[in-house]
Amino acid sequence: MHSGRTGPVIAACLAVVLGVIVLATFGPLLAPLDPAVQNLASVNAPPSGAHWLGTDALGRDILSRIIVGARTAFVGAFVIAATSFLFGNLLGLLAGYRGGWIDAILMRWVDMMWSIPTLLVLIVFAGIIGAQYWPSVAVLVVLTVPFDLRVVRGATLEQVPRPYVEAAKTLGVPGWRIMLLHIWPNVSASAIANAFLVFADALVVLSGLSFLGLGVPPGTPDWGLMLAENVPLLFVHPVASLAPGALIVLTATSMNLIGDWLQEQLATRGER
Amino acid sequence: MSASAAVTANPQTMTSPLLSVKRLRIERRTAEGLQTLVSGVELTVQPGETIGIVGESGSGKSITTRAITGLLPPGLTATGEIRYAGRSLLGLRERDWRTVRGTELGLILQDPFTMLNPIMRCERILGESLRNGGTSWFARREEAIRRLAEVGIHDASVIDRYPFQLSGGMRQRVAIAAALARDPSLLIADEPSTALDVTTQREILALLRRIQVARGMSLILITHDLRVAFAMCDRIYVMYAGSLVEVAPADKLDAEPLHPYSNALLLSEPPVDRRVAELVAIPGSVPSPGEVANKCVFVPRCQWAQSACHQGSPLLREVMPGRLSACIRVDEIRGQMTALRRQSAEAVFRPADTTPRNQILQAHGIQKVFGGQRHPVVALDNVFLEVREGESVGLVGESGSGKTTLSRVLVGLEHATAGNVTVGGVNVADWRKLNRKDLATIRRTVQVVFQDPYSTLNPMRSIGWTLAEAITTHKPDTRQVDREVEGLLEAVGLPTSYAQRRPAALSGGMRQRVAIARALAARPRVLICDEPVSALDVSVQAQILNLLNRLRAEREIAYLFITHDLSIVRQVTERIYVMHRGRVVESGTTDDVLNHPQDPYTVRLLASAPTAERDWLDGTR
Numbered sequence: 011m012h013s014g015r016t017g018p019v020i021a022a023c024l025a026v027v028l029g030v031i032v033l034a035t036f037g038p039l040l041a042p043l044d045p046a047v048q049n050l051a052s053v054n055a056p057p058s059g060a061h062w063l064g065t066d067a068l069g070r071d072i073l074s075r076i077i078v079g080a081r082t083a084f085v086g087a088f089v090i091a092a093t094s095f096l097f098g099n100l101l102g103l104l105a106g107y108r109g110g111w112i113d114a115i116l117m118r119w120v121d122m123m124w125s126i127p128t129l130l131v132l133i134v135f136a137g138i139i140g141a142q143y144w145p146s147v148a149v150l151v152v153l154t155v156p157f158d159l160r161v162v163r164g165a166t167l168e169q170v171p172r173p174y175v176e177a178a179k180t181l182g183v184p185g186w187r188i189m190l191l192h193i194w195p196n197v198s199a200s201a202i203a204n205a206f207l208v209f210a211d212a213l214v215v216l217s218g219l220s221f222l223g224l225g226v227p228p229g230t231p232d233w234g235l236m237l238a239e240n241v242p243l244l245f246v247h248p249v250a251s252l253a254p255g256a257l258i259v260l261t262a263t264s265m266n267l268i269g270d271w272l273q274e275q276l277a278t279r280g281e282r
Numbered sequence: 283m284s285a286s287a288a289v290t291a292n293p294q295t296m297t298s299p300l301l302s303v304k305r306l307r308i309e310r311r312t313a314e315g316l317q318t319l320v321s322g323v324e325l326t327v328q329p330g331e332t333i334g335i336v337g338e339s340g341s342g343k344s345i346t347t348r349a350i351t352g353l354l355p356p357g358l359t360a361t362g363e364i365r366y367a368g369r370s371l372l373g374l375r376e377r378d379w380r381t382v383r384g385t386e387l388g389l390i391l392q393d394p395f396t397m398l399n400p401i402m403r404c405e406r407i408l409g410e411s412l413r414n415g416g417t418s419w420f421a422r423r424e425e426a427i428r429r430l431a432e433v434g435i436h437d438a439s440v441i442d443r444y445p446f447q448l449s450g451g452m453r454q455r456v457a458i459a460a461a462l463a464r465d466p467s468l469l470i471a472d473e474p475s476t477a478l479d480v481t482t483q484r485e486i487l488a489l490l491r492r493i494q495v496a497r498g499m500s501l502i503l504i505t506h507d508l509r510v511a512f513a514m515c516d517r518i519y520v521m522y523a524g525s526l527v528e529v530a531p532a533d534k535l536d537a538e539p540l541h542p543y544s545n546a547l548l549l550s551e552p553p554v555d556r557r558v559a560e561l562v563a564i565p566g567s568v569p570s571p572g573e574v575a576n577k578c579v580f581v582p583r584c585q586w587a588q589s590a591c592h593q594g595s596p597l598l599r600e601v602m603p604g605r606l607s608a609c610i611r612v613d614e615i616r617g618q619m620t621a622l623r624r625q626s627a628e629a630v631f632r633p634a635d636t637t638p639r640n641q642i643l644q645a646h647g648i649q650k651v652f653g654g655q656r657h658p659v660v661a662l663d664n665v666f667l668e669v670r671e672g673e674s675v676g677l678v679g680e681s682g683s684g685k686t687t688l689s690r691v692l693v694g695l696e697h698a699t700a701g702n703v704t705v706g707g708v709n710v711a712d713w714r715k716l717n718r719k720d721l722a723t724i725r726r727t728v729q730v731v732f733q734d735p736y737s738t739l740n741p742m743r744s745i746g747w748t749l750a751e752a753i754t755t756h757k758p759d760t761r762q763v764d765r766e767v768e769g770l771l772e773a774v775g776l777p778t779s780y781a782q783r784r785p786a787a788l789s790g791g792m793r794q795r796v797a798i799a800r801a802l803a804a805r806p807r808v809l810i811c812d813e814p815v816s817a818l819d820v821s822v823q824a825q826i827l828n829l830l831n832r833l834r835a836e837r838e839i840a841y842l843f844i845t846h847d848l849s850i851v852r853q854v855t856e857r858i859y860v861m862h863r864g865r866v867v868e869s870g871t872t873d874d875v876l877n878h879p880q881d882p883y884t885v886r887l888l889a890s891a892p893t894a895e896r897d898w899l900d901g902t903r
């Protein structure tokens with residue numbers, strides 16, 4: 011890489027994201043208490059030795075709910091980022107390299123998705139088939155792919171007229187090889203950085219859905235849902251809503267910063 | 283010789299030079315510490331004198347003049363002494379520079395676009411610079427029109443146009459008019475004609491010389507082309523890797539260079555008027571100043587280098603009156619350098635046998651129209667061309683004449699609007715309708731070497747990967763791909779260890795060798811070379827041309843050689859086509875066409891090719 015120094019900010023961001031990944035994977039094992047167990051004898055308790063972040067209105071342990079809630083926050087966003095990365099890159103390369111009617115059709119889709127407000131579509135969708143997590147994730151993938159597609163197509167268009175691509179064409183290298191092995195490594199910097207931005211966005215949107223009651227089913231430990239459940243207690247028991255809210259913001263911001271940083275690092279690869 | 287050259291034959295004894303630079307050193311601050319870019323530069327310019335600074339890319343010509351004009355980019359610092367008319371310029375504050383730049387020193391850059399504000403009409407551009415244009419709008423406008431006439435623009439309407447509405451040559455004329463607007467006594471021109479067509483280049487240089495003589499102005503001309511410097515300058519400074527290696531009056535340098543580098547540079551310039559047996563190439567490539575610190579800068583490439591040359595960097599010293607050289611062995615090796623020049627002048631080219639052979643590449647009535655119905659641009663108009671087995675064919679013409687478009691049509695990167703192409707017996711009317719077998723035949727018949735060595739290789743892939751792909755694309759069942767890669771690298775004169783490197787770790791010349799190796803992997807019968815050396819240093823160009831000549835003899839490949847440079851086409855081809863505005867205006871054997879051109883355009887093109895003679899620039903407007 012260009013320089014060995016990563017800076018304390020990026021190190022902190024990486025730590026946050028790694029932490030969330032660990033929680034998302036091992037959450038149920040790490041939680042000190044069962045996140046679902048209600049204890050009506052101690053509701054809305056302030057932080058204490060037994061409940062580090064206190065309890066919510068049903069007496070459930072907030073810390074445990076946050077730890078276990080990392081999974082729904084992370085997994086959906088990850089699936090969205092990864093799937094739309096895959097399709098966005100493949101279709102973006104195709105549109106940029108082949109052009110013609112393939113490009114025209116794909117760009118029509120991009121323009122359409124671009125002009126529709128994401129949250130509105132999801133709300134309408136939830137209104138039709140009911141509030142469900144995975145169908146919402148699927149809809150979000152369809153809405154996000156154009157985002158990746160556009161970035162990759164633009165970067166591809168820049169590479170196509172370069173002599174190295176034309177040299178491969180005149181050599182008779184098959185189109186798929188030119189796209190995947192020649193062009194992609196040269197556009198991957200923006201594509202990878204973009205995946206991180208997509209992740210951050212998806213995390214916020216999914217949490218927003220849960221917040222609106224359109225995401226995970228009621229009762230599930232989930233950051234967005236916890237935020238919604240505990241907002242009425244904001245002045246009585248601030249930690250209950252602030253902690254999940256802060257985690258959403260922190261994770262999204264970290265992903266954004268890591269994306270920017272990666273792009274810088276990756277962009278200078280070919281110069282050495 | 284002009285009068286000013288006689289006066290300044292011995293600048294050291296003159297009393298007050300207009301500009302004097304002493305011990306100039308330019309450094310760049312980097313993470314690893316100070317990096318020297320230029321050191322020990324000494325220059326003097328007398329009133330009315332034209333000096334040339336000649337050197338290859340990266341030798342430090344541009345930043346030297348930037349230091350003189352106080353325009354060093356951030357991060358670079360200059361030390362030493364720069365005096366203009368007795369006044370020290372180093373350390374001048376930006377406010378004081380404004381009274382020097384423009385009024386005392388005028389500056390013209392290589393790319394006129396960067397000098398002209400794109401959102402100003404020419405009238406504003408000139409008006410900003412004019413000092414005594416008069417106070418009224420009308421007087422200023424009249425003055426601007428007069429200034430444009432001085433630079434050969436007699437169409438007064440140009441004054442109301444924006445820079446992008448002018449041709450490259452016109453833009454450079456406007457830039458010259460702007461630089462001259464405040465009547466500077468010294469004009470610095472950094473490659474003023476390199477970005478222009480050969481025919482325009484000659485006009486701009488002639489214009490500069492005429493104005494310089496008429497105004498009695500001093501001129502510093504920066505160029506990489508020795509012939510241009512010989513034709514324009516009284517004295518020449520030769521720079522190499524950040525140092526001056528030789529200073530001499532132009533005619534003396536032409537007759538007898540006194541430094542091995544200048545000698546080699548002269549030898550590696552292909553002559554326009556005859557074909558030589560082999561061009562004299564300088565081995566290796568231009569080092570960075572850091573690599574040759576504390577020794578003679580030319581050591582790695584000099585055939586006369588001895589241990590003494592490694593001890594300390596030699597200073598410029600007066601070898602003969604008015605002639606300075608930084609070579610410590612110059613007295614011993616003068617005779618040998620002269621012998622080398624005589625040898626190359628006497629070696630004659632033995633023409634290959636020219637029995638007619640089978641045709642392998644043919645363009646038949648090609649027409650290519652770009653743009654929509656409303657603004658069609660005819661890039662190619664009914665072009666016929668053929669290449670036969672084993673022959674080398676040139677395609678010459680200035681930029682925009684359609685050379686590259688034609689080559690792209692020949693290999694299917696562009697689809698012809700009308701006409702067809704025959705490649706290795708396969709007749710192509712429509713590339714999209716070709717079957718797999720025919721396409722494979724075509725790819726095995728024709729390959730291309732592109733102009734820009736810096737983007738012709740995939741920056742993310744190692745050299746070995748690129749070559750291996752080329753090999754397996756043509757022979758998927760190749761067993762020992764690594765061995766084949768090594769064979770290709772050896773064929774183009776590169777160490778086999780380079781297979782592991784990425785393109786960024788290679789110089790331009792090396793990259794072009796890799797590009798040639800990649801094309802050879804298909805074992806083509808025709809190689810289309812599109813300006814394969816125009817982006818390379820002069821001293822490296824000869825290496826690549828010799829390589830191409832050698833490969834042709836070894837492998838019996840035919841070439842279609844595209845270039846704007848007539849001296850190159852003379853060295854590597856037997857037949858040529860001359861293109862102008864999308865049409866082939868003349869064709870025939872290279873000797874016939876270049877010695878007895880028939881078409882008026884060919885005549886003009888030939889007159890534009892730089893020669894060392896001063897009368898090269900005569901007879902232009």
Ligand SMILES: Nc1ncnc2c1ncn2[C@@H]1O[C@H](COP(=O)(O)OP(=O)(O)OP(=O)(O)O)[C@@H](O)[C@H]1O
Pocket residue numbers: 310319337338339340341342343344345346355356357358506
């Ligand atoms: N803005 C800059 N910042 C840092 N280094 C620079 C800068 N401009 C030039 N250099 C370095 O200074 C050295 C000399 O460059 P310079 O542009 O003077 O060469 P040149 O002789 O004019 O070459 P050319 O024929 O390509 O114009 C090179 O090594 C170059 O990389």
Ligand code: SF4
Pocket residue numbers: 541542543578579580581584585586587588591596608609610611612
């Ligand atoms: S000093 Fe030595 S190395 Fe340098 S040019 Fe002269 S002979 Fe060659």
Ligand SMILES: [Mg+2]
Pocket residue numbers: 343344472473
């Ligand atoms: Mg320069």
